[in-house]
Amino acid sequence: MADVAEEYGTPVFVYDELHLRRRCREAVAAFGRDRVIYATKAFLCRAMAKLAYDEGMLLDVASGGELHVAMSAGVPASACTMHGNNKSSAELRQAIEAGVRYVTVDSFDEFDRIDALIASGVGTGLDVVLRITPGVSAHTHEFISTGQNDSKFGFNLANGDAHRAVNRARRSPSVNLVGVHCHIGSNVFEASSFARAAEVMADFAVPLDLPELVLGGGLGVAYVEGEEAPSITQWGNALLNACQALGVKSRVSVEPGRSIVAAAAMTLYTVGTIKHIPNVRTYVSVDGGMSDNPRPVLYGSGYESFLARAVDDSRDLTARLVGKHCESGDVLSFDARLPVDIRVGDLLAMPVTGAYGHSMGSNYNKITRPPVVFCSDGDARLVVRRETFSDLLATDVF
Ligand code: LLP
Secondary structure, eight states: OHHHHHHHOSSEEEEEHHHHHHHHHHHHHHHOTTOBEEEGGGSOOHHHHHHHHHTTOEEEESSHHHHHHHHHTTOOGGGEEEOOTTOOHHHHHHHHHHTOSEEEEOOHHHHHHHHHHHHTTSOSOEEEEEEEEOOOOOSSOGGGBOSSSSOSSSEETTTTHHHHHHHHHHHOSSEEEEEEEOOOBSSBOOHHHHHHHHHHHHHHHHHHOOSEEEOOOOBOOOOSTTOOOOOHHHHHHHHHHHHHHTTOOSEEEBOOSHHHHGGGEEEEEEEEEEEEETTTEEEEEESOOTTTOOHHHHHOOOOOOEEGGGTTSOOOEEEEEEOSSSSTTOEEEEEEEEOTTOOTTOEEEEESOOSSSGGGOOOGGGOOOOOEEEEETTEEEEEEOOOOHHHHHTTOOO
């Protein structure tokens, strides 16, 4: 890590490429080739898109931008599926013209937009899957819980919208209904929530007799000491056994994001300032913050932190680990445990930052976004370079 920091500077996202491949392989072994659709929103750059595709996964994109990046890595559109609760006509056109595998339709308005595009001569037809809101609440943060009735996503099962959407699709001259989908939320640890969703979806899907049943992503990962999440294999067994028991004949596929990439990466920071405020607390400031990891601020998520020079040392200092942004909310860890001899200049490693860190990063305070380095067999290669000041002006047309 010290070598990587020396060569690429800090902050830097460091991914273990073999770890990424192992998670992909585990998922493909559990569900089958072409039945694992990597949710690119968790972490996307061309190297990641290619890696997931090479490992036998399909790619899910949630915007035209994600589709563009995936295809720029050489992933064929036929291996991409598209999500979004409010896809624009431009995104739908891009998906149809590129020839994506299917689009997951999320609203009646989207049907109208697709019909209009096809009627105007954009493509000849489109395979679609319907996103269903199964009315299952996942045990997770409310911002990332999506399967409950009060949700902006999907066609509500309980109020009849899901059945109306099936009829709408079957009536449509422009779409071919190939399956149904649900995603109950993200960072879910309870196998029972997944099993419940599978049950509800099986009830709905079996009579429809469609080729595809997509059960979303959402498998949680352990971020802090003491947490334990089901493995991808256990998740696969739970879902596939439930589907089999319920008589599902469709191909069952899933869309994991976090469980593929989260634990494969750590972020390296350099400690820049340490402030002991007697009877209040100690603040340790590093050279990144909410611009490379907004999760603690958004969801109160926890992370561990270690000194790269003393990974096994006891961590008896409790401090607030903060970034360099101009607001008090810029927290990376509310109660970080760190070695008491931490000093300015130390290299700090924060594990499990591979999902929704780089992808949710920003340029707040015109901080340049960190690079991404893939390590494998003792070698490091840069896959996303650090932003420069000229990147900050690239879109500024002054
Ligand atoms: N499929 C759909 C339709 C989704 O909306 C998502 C995530 C996934 C699959 C992948 O879920 P995963 O396996 O990664 O849990 N920014 C939040 C997470 C937002 C998840 C959005 N949808 C976070 O940092 O926790």
